[in-house]
Amino acid sequence: MDQHQRPPLDVVVVGAGVVGAACAYYAARAGLTVAVVDRGPVAGGTTGAGEGNLLVSDKEPGPELDLALLSTRLWRELAEELGTAVEYEPKGGLVVAATSARQDALRAFAAEQAECGVTAEEIPGGRLHELEPHLAPGLAGGFLYPQDAQVQPALAAAHLLRAARRDGAVLHTGETVREVLTGPDGAVRGVVTDRRRLAAAAVVNAAGTWGGELAALAGVHLPVLPRRGFVLVTEPLPRIVRRKVYAADYVADVASGSAALQTSAVVEGTPGGPVLIGASRERVGFDRTLSVEVLHRLAAQAAALFPVLARVSVMRAYRGFRPYLPDHLPAIGADPRVPGLYHACGHEGAGIGLAPATGLLITEQLTGKAPALDLAPFRADRFGADRSGADGAP
Numbered sequence: 375m376d377q378h379q380r381p382p383l384d385v386v387v388v389g390a391g392v393v394g395a396a397c398a399y400y401a402a403r404a405g406l407t408v409a410v411v412d413r414g415p416v417a418g419g420t421t422g423a424g425e426g427n428l429l430v431s432d433k434e435p436g437p438e439l440d441l442a443l444l445s446t447r448l449w450r451e452l453a454e455e456l457g458t459a460v461e462y463e464p465k466g467g468l469v470v471a472a473t474s475a476r477q478d479a480l481r482a483f484a485a486e487q488a489e490c491g492v493t494a495e496e497i498p499g500g501r502l503h504e505l506e507p508h509l510a511p512g513l514a515g516g517f518l519y520p521q522d523a524q525v526q527p528a529l530a531a532a533h534l535l536r537a538a539r540r541d542g543a544v545l546h547t548g549e550t551v552r553e554v555l556t557g558p559d560g561a562v563r564g565v566v567t568d569r570r571r572l573a574a575a576a577v578v579n580a581a582g583t584w585g586g587e588l589a590a591l592a593g594v595h596l597p598v599l600p601r602r603g604f605v606l607v608t609e610p611l612p613r614i615v616r617r618k619v620y621a622a623d624y625v626a627d628v629a630s631g632s633a634a635l636q637t638s639a640v641v642e643g644t645p646g647g648p649v650l651i652g653a654s655r656e657r658v659g660f661d662r663t664l665s666v667e668v669l670h671r672l673a674a675q676a677a678a679l680f681p682v683l684a685r686v687s688v689m690r691a692y693r694g695f696r697p698y699l700p701d702h703l704p705a706i707g708a709d710p711r712v713p714g715l716y717h718a719c720g721h722e723g724a725g726i727g728l729a730p731a732t733g734l735l736i737t738e739q740l741t742g743k744a745p746a747l748d749l750a751p752f753r754a755d756r757f758g759a760d761r762s763g764a765d766g767a768p
Protein backbone atom coordinates (compact mmCIF):
# COMPACT_ATOMS: atom_id res chain seq x y z
CA MET A 375 0.00 0.00 0.00
CA ASP A 376 1.29 3.48 -0.84
CA GLN A 377 2.42 5.70 2.06
CA HIS A 378 -0.26 8.29 1.20
CA GLN A 379 -3.08 5.72 1.39
CA ARG A 380 -2.22 4.53 4.87
CA PRO A 381 -4.71 5.43 7.57
CA PRO A 382 -3.41 8.28 9.70
CA LEU A 383 -1.42 7.34 12.77
CA ASP A 384 -2.76 8.34 16.15
CA VAL A 385 0.48 10.13 16.94
CA VAL A 386 3.91 11.06 15.58
CA VAL A 387 6.53 11.66 18.28
CA VAL A 388 9.35 13.93 17.11
CA GLY A 389 12.52 13.05 19.02
CA ALA A 390 14.02 9.72 20.08
CA GLY A 391 15.61 10.97 23.27
CA VAL A 392 14.45 9.64 26.61
CA VAL A 393 11.39 11.91 26.67
CA GLY A 394 10.19 10.93 23.19
CA ALA A 395 10.91 7.29 24.04
CA ALA A 396 8.78 7.52 27.18
CA CYS A 397 5.95 9.19 25.24
CA ALA A 398 6.09 6.42 22.62
CA TYR A 399 6.21 3.75 25.33
CA TYR A 400 3.08 4.88 27.16
CA ALA A 401 1.18 5.79 23.99
CA ALA A 402 1.85 2.43 22.32
CA ARG A 403 1.00 0.60 25.54
CA ALA A 404 -2.33 2.45 25.60
CA GLY A 405 -3.09 0.99 22.17
CA LEU A 406 -2.35 4.08 20.06
CA THR A 407 -0.64 3.77 16.67
CA VAL A 408 2.70 5.55 17.05
CA ALA A 409 5.63 6.59 14.89
CA VAL A 410 8.82 8.10 16.33
CA VAL A 411 11.05 10.24 14.11
CA ASP A 412 14.56 11.45 14.89
CA ARG A 413 17.05 13.15 12.61
CA GLY A 414 19.88 11.29 14.37
CA PRO A 415 20.15 7.99 16.20
CA VAL A 416 18.29 7.04 19.39
CA ALA A 417 19.66 9.13 22.29
CA GLY A 418 21.85 11.15 19.92
CA GLY A 419 20.69 14.45 21.47
CA THR A 420 21.03 15.60 25.06
CA THR A 421 19.97 12.21 26.40
CA GLY A 422 23.30 10.77 25.27
CA ALA A 423 25.06 13.45 27.33
CA GLY A 424 22.99 13.17 30.52
CA GLU A 425 24.15 11.61 33.75
CA GLY A 426 21.02 9.69 34.63
CA ASN A 427 20.28 11.01 38.10
CA LEU A 428 16.63 10.56 39.02
CA LEU A 429 16.41 13.18 41.75
CA VAL A 430 13.75 14.40 44.10
CA SER A 431 16.34 15.77 46.55
CA ASP A 432 17.16 18.91 44.54
CA LYS A 433 13.56 19.98 43.86
CA GLU A 434 11.68 22.53 45.88
CA PRO A 435 7.96 22.04 46.53
CA GLY A 436 5.96 22.86 43.40
CA PRO A 437 4.99 21.42 40.03
CA GLU A 438 8.44 20.03 39.18
CA LEU A 439 8.63 18.12 42.46
CA ASP A 440 5.14 16.70 41.87
CA LEU A 441 6.32 15.56 38.46
CA ALA A 442 9.51 14.07 39.94
CA LEU A 443 7.59 12.13 42.61
CA LEU A 444 5.27 10.67 39.98
CA SER A 445 8.28 9.80 37.82
CA THR A 446 10.11 8.18 40.73
CA ARG A 447 7.23 5.76 41.14
CA LEU A 448 7.04 5.11 37.39
CA TRP A 449 10.80 4.50 37.10
CA ARG A 450 10.48 1.82 39.81
CA GLU A 451 7.73 0.12 37.77
CA LEU A 452 9.75 0.45 34.57
CA ALA A 453 12.82 -1.01 36.25
CA GLU A 454 10.81 -4.13 37.10
CA GLU A 455 9.81 -4.48 33.46
CA LEU A 456 13.09 -3.49 31.81
CA GLY A 457 15.22 -5.30 34.38
CA THR A 458 18.88 -4.52 34.74
CA ALA A 459 19.10 -3.47 31.07
CA VAL A 460 18.73 0.22 31.94
CA GLU A 461 21.14 0.01 34.92
CA TYR A 462 18.47 1.27 37.33
CA GLU A 463 19.98 1.68 40.79
CA PRO A 464 17.79 2.87 43.68
CA LYS A 465 20.90 3.91 45.56
CA GLY A 466 19.71 7.14 47.15
CA GLY A 467 21.26 10.58 47.22
CA LEU A 468 23.34 12.17 49.94
CA VAL A 469 23.46 15.97 50.13
CA VAL A 470 26.27 17.22 52.36
CA ALA A 471 26.84 20.51 54.15
CA ALA A 472 30.25 21.98 54.94
CA THR A 473 28.99 24.25 57.72
CA SER A 474 26.28 24.11 60.35
CA ALA A 475 24.55 27.07 58.66
CA ARG A 476 24.32 25.02 55.45
CA GLN A 477 23.03 22.04 57.42
CA ASP A 478 20.31 24.26 58.95
CA ALA A 479 19.31 25.35 55.44
CA LEU A 480 19.18 21.72 54.28
CA ARG A 481 17.00 20.85 57.30
CA ALA A 482 14.51 23.61 56.47
CA PHE A 483 14.45 22.54 52.79
CA ALA A 484 13.89 18.87 53.72
CA ALA A 485 11.02 19.84 56.05
CA GLU A 486 9.25 21.66 53.20
CA GLN A 487 9.81 18.72 50.85
CA ALA A 488 8.49 16.25 53.46
CA GLU A 489 5.07 17.89 53.27
CA CYS A 490 4.96 16.88 49.59
CA GLY A 491 5.94 13.26 50.15
CA VAL A 492 9.74 13.39 49.99
CA THR A 493 11.61 11.19 52.47
CA ALA A 494 14.86 12.56 53.88
CA GLU A 495 16.91 11.47 56.89
CA GLU A 496 19.26 13.85 58.67
CA ILE A 497 22.78 12.48 58.98
CA PRO A 498 25.01 14.13 61.59
CA GLY A 499 28.58 14.89 60.51
CA GLY A 500 29.93 12.07 62.68
CA ARG A 501 27.84 9.46 60.82
CA LEU A 502 28.58 10.49 57.23
CA HIS A 503 31.46 8.02 56.93
CA GLU A 504 29.19 5.07 57.70
CA LEU A 505 27.39 5.92 54.46
CA GLU A 506 30.35 7.13 52.39
CA PRO A 507 33.69 6.01 53.87
CA HIS A 508 35.76 8.11 51.44
CA LEU A 509 34.05 11.46 52.09
CA ALA A 510 36.24 14.36 53.20
CA PRO A 511 36.54 14.73 56.98
CA GLY A 512 35.06 17.67 58.86
CA LEU A 513 31.72 18.07 57.07
CA ALA A 514 28.92 19.41 59.27
CA GLY A 515 26.36 16.82 58.16
CA GLY A 516 23.97 15.93 55.43
CA PHE A 517 20.61 14.54 54.37
CA LEU A 518 20.01 11.12 52.88
CA TYR A 519 17.29 10.92 50.22
CA PRO A 520 16.39 7.24 49.65
CA GLN A 521 14.04 8.06 46.74
CA ASP A 522 16.91 9.33 44.55
CA ALA A 523 17.97 6.77 41.96
CA GLN A 524 19.98 6.33 38.78
CA VAL A 525 19.61 4.96 35.24
CA GLN A 526 21.89 4.86 32.23
CA PRO A 527 20.11 7.41 29.99
CA ALA A 528 20.92 6.08 26.51
CA LEU A 529 20.01 2.53 27.54
CA ALA A 530 16.81 3.82 29.11
CA ALA A 531 15.77 5.54 25.86
CA ALA A 532 16.71 2.50 23.76
CA HIS A 533 14.82 0.01 25.94
CA LEU A 534 11.72 2.19 26.25
CA LEU A 535 11.66 2.40 22.46
CA ARG A 536 12.23 -1.32 22.10
CA ALA A 537 9.23 -1.94 24.38
CA ALA A 538 7.17 0.60 22.39
CA ARG A 539 8.06 -1.22 19.16
CA ARG A 540 6.89 -4.50 20.69
CA ASP A 541 3.56 -2.71 21.14
CA GLY A 542 3.52 -1.70 17.48
CA ALA A 543 5.38 1.66 17.41
CA VAL A 544 7.47 2.37 14.31
CA LEU A 545 10.85 4.13 14.55
CA HIS A 546 12.35 6.30 11.79
CA THR A 547 15.90 7.42 12.61
CA GLY A 548 18.07 9.59 10.37
CA GLU A 549 15.02 11.59 9.24
CA THR A 550 14.48 15.26 9.93
CA VAL A 551 11.00 16.66 10.41
CA ARG A 552 10.81 19.63 8.03
CA GLU A 553 7.13 20.50 8.25
CA VAL A 554 4.23 20.13 10.66
CA LEU A 555 1.09 19.72 8.57
CA THR A 556 -2.10 21.48 9.55
CA GLY A 557 -5.56 21.39 7.99
CA PRO A 558 -7.87 24.25 7.02
CA ASP A 559 -9.18 24.26 10.62
CA GLY A 560 -5.65 24.82 11.89
CA ALA A 561 -5.46 21.37 13.49
CA VAL A 562 -2.41 19.14 13.11
CA ARG A 563 -2.51 16.57 10.31
CA GLY A 564 0.96 15.02 10.64
CA VAL A 565 4.52 15.81 9.60
CA VAL A 566 6.71 15.81 6.53
CA THR A 567 10.24 14.48 6.94
CA ASP A 568 13.02 14.59 4.36
CA ARG A 569 11.97 11.05 3.38
CA ARG A 570 8.22 10.72 3.86
CA ARG A 571 4.91 12.17 4.84
CA LEU A 572 3.39 10.80 8.03
CA ALA A 573 -0.31 11.55 8.44
CA ALA A 574 -1.30 11.67 12.10
CA ALA A 575 -4.02 13.07 14.31
CA ALA A 576 -1.46 14.32 16.84
CA VAL A 577 2.19 15.39 16.91
CA VAL A 578 4.26 15.29 20.11
CA ASN A 579 7.13 17.75 20.21
CA ALA A 580 9.82 15.80 22.09
CA ALA A 581 12.64 17.61 20.28
CA GLY A 582 14.45 18.57 23.51
CA THR A 583 16.70 21.59 23.16
CA TRP A 584 15.39 22.01 19.61
CA GLY A 585 11.77 22.03 20.78
CA GLY A 586 11.49 25.73 19.99
CA GLU A 587 12.36 25.08 16.35
CA LEU A 588 9.79 22.29 16.12
CA ALA A 589 7.18 24.53 17.73
CA ALA A 590 7.99 27.21 15.15
CA LEU A 591 7.30 24.67 12.36
CA ALA A 592 3.78 24.49 13.82
CA GLY A 593 3.63 28.29 13.95
CA VAL A 594 3.90 28.73 17.72
CA HIS A 595 6.49 30.30 20.01
CA LEU A 596 8.30 28.25 22.66
CA PRO A 597 11.57 29.78 23.92
CA VAL A 598 13.70 26.67 24.56
CA LEU A 599 17.36 27.64 25.06
CA PRO A 600 20.50 25.52 25.47
CA ARG A 601 22.14 25.40 28.91
CA ARG A 602 25.55 23.78 28.53
CA GLY A 603 26.90 21.21 30.95
CA PHE A 604 30.17 19.27 31.19
CA VAL A 605 30.71 15.88 32.82
CA LEU A 606 34.04 14.30 33.78
CA VAL A 607 34.46 10.53 33.60
CA THR A 608 37.23 8.91 35.65
CA GLU A 609 39.08 5.68 35.01
CA PRO A 610 37.21 2.59 36.28
CA LEU A 611 37.51 2.33 40.07
CA PRO A 612 36.27 0.04 42.82
CA ARG A 613 32.99 1.28 44.33
CA ILE A 614 34.44 4.18 46.34
CA VAL A 615 31.33 6.34 45.88
CA ARG A 616 28.25 4.38 46.91
CA ARG A 617 25.47 6.92 46.41
CA LYS A 618 24.92 10.11 44.52
CA VAL A 619 26.72 12.71 46.58
CA TYR A 620 26.58 16.44 46.16
CA ALA A 621 27.14 19.61 48.14
CA ALA A 622 24.30 21.83 49.35
CA ASP A 623 25.23 24.57 46.82
CA TYR A 624 24.00 22.40 43.93
CA VAL A 625 20.34 23.09 44.68
CA ALA A 626 20.85 26.84 44.35
CA ASP A 627 22.74 26.39 41.07
CA VAL A 628 19.97 24.31 39.56
CA ALA A 629 17.34 26.88 40.50
CA SER A 630 19.39 29.83 39.27
CA GLY A 631 18.38 31.54 36.04
CA SER A 632 21.78 33.15 35.60
CA ALA A 633 23.54 32.75 32.27
CA ALA A 634 26.90 32.80 34.06
CA LEU A 635 28.91 29.66 34.80
CA GLN A 636 27.87 27.62 37.83
CA THR A 637 29.62 24.51 39.03
CA SER A 638 28.84 22.35 42.04
CA ALA A 639 29.99 18.79 41.67
CA VAL A 640 27.62 15.83 41.81
CA VAL A 641 29.72 12.70 42.30
CA GLU A 642 28.59 9.14 41.73
CA GLY A 643 29.95 5.71 41.01
CA THR A 644 28.61 3.60 38.14
CA PRO A 645 28.17 -0.17 37.76
CA GLY A 646 30.93 -0.13 35.12
CA GLY A 647 33.49 1.43 37.51
CA PRO A 648 34.05 5.00 36.27
CA VAL A 649 33.01 7.79 38.62
CA LEU A 650 30.92 10.49 36.97
CA ILE A 651 31.54 14.06 38.05
CA GLY A 652 28.95 16.51 36.86
CA ALA A 653 27.88 19.01 36.03
CA SER A 654 28.37 22.63 35.17
CA ARG A 655 25.64 25.02 34.03
CA GLU A 656 26.08 27.99 31.71
CA ARG A 657 24.19 29.59 28.88
CA VAL A 658 26.61 30.07 26.00
CA GLY A 659 24.36 29.02 23.12
CA PHE A 660 25.47 25.83 21.33
CA ASP A 661 29.20 26.49 21.88
CA ARG A 662 30.87 23.04 21.85
CA THR A 663 34.33 24.33 22.88
CA LEU A 664 35.92 22.31 25.68
CA SER A 665 36.33 24.59 28.68
CA VAL A 666 39.41 23.75 30.74
CA GLU A 667 38.25 26.19 33.42
CA VAL A 668 34.97 24.34 33.88
CA LEU A 669 36.64 20.92 33.97
CA HIS A 670 39.19 22.19 36.46
CA ARG A 671 36.49 23.54 38.77
CA LEU A 672 34.46 20.33 38.63
CA ALA A 673 37.53 18.20 39.36
CA ALA A 674 38.57 20.42 42.28
CA GLN A 675 35.08 20.34 43.82
CA ALA A 676 34.85 16.56 43.44
CA ALA A 677 38.25 16.11 45.08
CA ALA A 678 37.16 18.41 47.92
CA LEU A 679 34.22 16.05 48.57
CA PHE A 680 36.20 12.84 47.99
CA PRO A 681 39.95 13.52 48.49
CA VAL A 682 40.80 10.08 47.07
CA LEU A 683 39.69 11.35 43.64
CA ALA A 684 42.61 13.79 43.54
CA ARG A 685 44.87 10.84 42.68
CA VAL A 686 42.60 9.38 40.01
CA SER A 687 42.90 9.87 36.23
CA VAL A 688 40.12 11.36 34.17
CA MET A 689 39.42 9.25 31.09
CA ARG A 690 37.27 11.70 29.21
CA ALA A 691 34.93 14.64 29.44
CA TYR A 692 31.79 15.35 27.48
CA ARG A 693 29.27 18.10 27.15
CA GLY A 694 25.60 18.45 26.37
CA PHE A 695 22.99 21.17 26.03
CA ARG A 696 20.10 21.03 28.45
CA PRO A 697 16.75 22.16 27.08
CA TYR A 698 16.10 25.24 29.20
CA LEU A 699 12.86 27.19 29.48
CA PRO A 700 13.05 30.54 31.30
CA ASP A 701 10.99 29.44 34.33
CA HIS A 702 12.82 26.07 34.64
CA LEU A 703 9.62 24.09 34.04
CA PRO A 704 9.13 21.87 31.00
CA ALA A 705 6.36 22.31 28.46
CA ILE A 706 4.03 19.32 28.77
CA GLY A 707 0.65 18.79 27.20
CA ALA A 708 -1.71 19.96 24.50
CA ASP A 709 -0.97 23.35 22.96
CA PRO A 710 -4.21 25.35 23.06
CA ARG A 711 -3.02 27.34 20.03
CA VAL A 712 -2.81 24.35 17.64
CA PRO A 713 -5.24 21.47 18.11
CA GLY A 714 -3.40 18.15 17.94
CA LEU A 715 0.00 19.61 18.87
CA TYR A 716 1.45 18.36 22.17
CA HIS A 717 4.70 19.43 23.80
CA ALA A 718 7.02 17.24 25.84
CA CYS A 719 10.23 19.25 25.98
CA GLY A 720 12.23 21.78 27.96
CA HIS A 721 13.10 19.53 30.94
CA GLU A 722 16.47 21.18 31.41
CA GLY A 723 18.70 19.13 33.75
CA ALA A 724 15.98 16.73 34.83
CA GLY A 725 14.67 15.18 31.62
CA ILE A 726 15.91 11.68 32.38
CA GLY A 727 14.19 11.75 35.73
CA LEU A 728 10.99 13.36 34.48
CA ALA A 729 10.57 11.37 31.25
CA PRO A 730 8.16 8.65 32.45
CA ALA A 731 5.74 11.11 34.09
CA THR A 732 5.84 13.22 30.93
CA GLY A 733 5.10 10.22 28.72
CA LEU A 734 2.25 9.08 30.95
CA LEU A 735 0.66 12.55 31.18
CA ILE A 736 0.85 13.08 27.41
CA THR A 737 -0.73 9.68 26.84
CA GLU A 738 -3.51 10.44 29.29
CA GLN A 739 -4.31 13.59 27.31
CA LEU A 740 -4.06 11.77 23.97
CA THR A 741 -6.53 9.14 25.16
CA GLY A 742 -8.94 11.65 26.70
CA LYS A 743 -8.26 10.70 30.31
CA ALA A 744 -7.90 13.21 33.12
CA PRO A 745 -4.15 13.71 33.64
CA ALA A 746 -2.72 12.44 36.94
CA LEU A 747 -1.32 15.96 37.61
CA ASP A 748 -2.57 19.46 36.87
CA LEU A 749 -0.83 20.43 33.61
CA ALA A 750 -1.55 24.18 33.89
CA PRO A 751 1.99 25.10 35.12
CA PHE A 752 3.46 23.32 32.08
CA ARG A 753 1.35 24.98 29.39
CA ALA A 754 3.43 25.88 26.36
CA ASP A 755 1.60 29.16 25.76
CA ARG A 756 2.69 30.59 29.12
CA PHE A 757 5.47 32.58 27.45
CA GLY A 758 3.13 34.50 25.16
CA ALA A 759 4.23 35.41 21.68
CA ASP A 760 7.46 37.22 22.64
CA ARG A 761 10.22 35.94 20.36
CA SER A 762 13.12 37.64 22.14
CA GLY A 763 15.84 35.32 23.42
CA ALA A 764 14.73 32.39 21.27
CA ASP A 765 17.96 32.47 19.27
CA GLY A 766 20.03 30.64 21.85
CA ALA A 767 21.82 33.77 23.05
CA PRO A 768 22.53 33.97 26.76
Ligand SMILES: Cc1cc2nc3c(=O)[nH]c(=O)nc-3n(C[C@H](O)[C@H](O)[C@H](O)COP(=O)(O)OP(=O)(O)OC[C@H]3O[C@@H](n4cnc5c(N)ncnc54)[C@H](O)[C@@H]3O)c2cc1C
Binds near residue numbers: 388394418552652723
Ligand atom coordinates in the same frame (compact mmCIF):
# COMPACT_ATOMS: atom_id res chain seq x y z
C1 LIG B 1 25.84 17.40 31.30
C2 LIG B 1 24.41 17.03 31.50
C3 LIG B 1 24.04 16.25 32.59
C4 LIG B 1 22.71 15.92 32.80
N1 LIG B 1 22.38 15.12 33.84
C5 LIG B 1 21.08 14.77 34.04
C6 LIG B 1 20.73 13.92 35.12
O1 LIG B 1 21.57 13.47 35.87
N2 LIG B 1 19.41 13.63 35.30
C7 LIG B 1 18.43 14.10 34.47
O2 LIG B 1 17.26 13.81 34.68
N3 LIG B 1 18.75 14.89 33.42
C8 LIG B 1 20.04 15.24 33.19
N4 LIG B 1 20.38 16.05 32.16
C9 LIG B 1 19.31 16.57 31.32
C10 LIG B 1 18.79 15.51 30.37
O3 LIG B 1 19.88 14.93 29.69
C11 LIG B 1 17.80 16.16 29.40
O4 LIG B 1 16.80 16.87 30.10
C12 LIG B 1 17.12 15.07 28.57
O5 LIG B 1 18.06 14.22 27.98
C13 LIG B 1 16.23 15.68 27.51
O6 LIG B 1 15.72 14.60 26.75
P1 LIG B 1 14.86 14.86 25.48
O7 LIG B 1 14.38 13.53 25.00
O8 LIG B 1 13.86 15.91 25.78
O9 LIG B 1 15.87 15.55 24.46
P2 LIG B 1 16.98 14.90 23.50
O10 LIG B 1 17.62 13.73 24.12
O11 LIG B 1 17.86 15.99 23.06
O12 LIG B 1 16.11 14.37 22.30
C14 LIG B 1 15.55 15.25 21.35
C15 LIG B 1 15.72 14.62 20.01
O13 LIG B 1 14.99 15.37 19.05
C16 LIG B 1 15.64 15.23 17.83
N5 LIG B 1 15.18 16.30 16.94
C17 LIG B 1 15.24 17.64 17.15
N6 LIG B 1 14.69 18.30 16.11
C18 LIG B 1 14.28 17.36 15.22
C19 LIG B 1 13.65 17.40 13.95
N7 LIG B 1 13.31 18.56 13.37
N8 LIG B 1 13.40 16.24 13.30
C20 LIG B 1 13.73 15.05 13.87
N9 LIG B 1 14.33 14.95 15.07
C21 LIG B 1 14.60 16.09 15.74
C22 LIG B 1 17.11 15.33 18.19
O14 LIG B 1 17.91 14.73 17.20
C23 LIG B 1 17.15 14.60 19.52
O15 LIG B 1 17.58 13.26 19.40
C24 LIG B 1 21.71 16.38 31.90
C25 LIG B 1 22.08 17.13 30.80
C26 LIG B 1 23.42 17.46 30.60
C27 LIG B 1 23.78 18.27 29.40
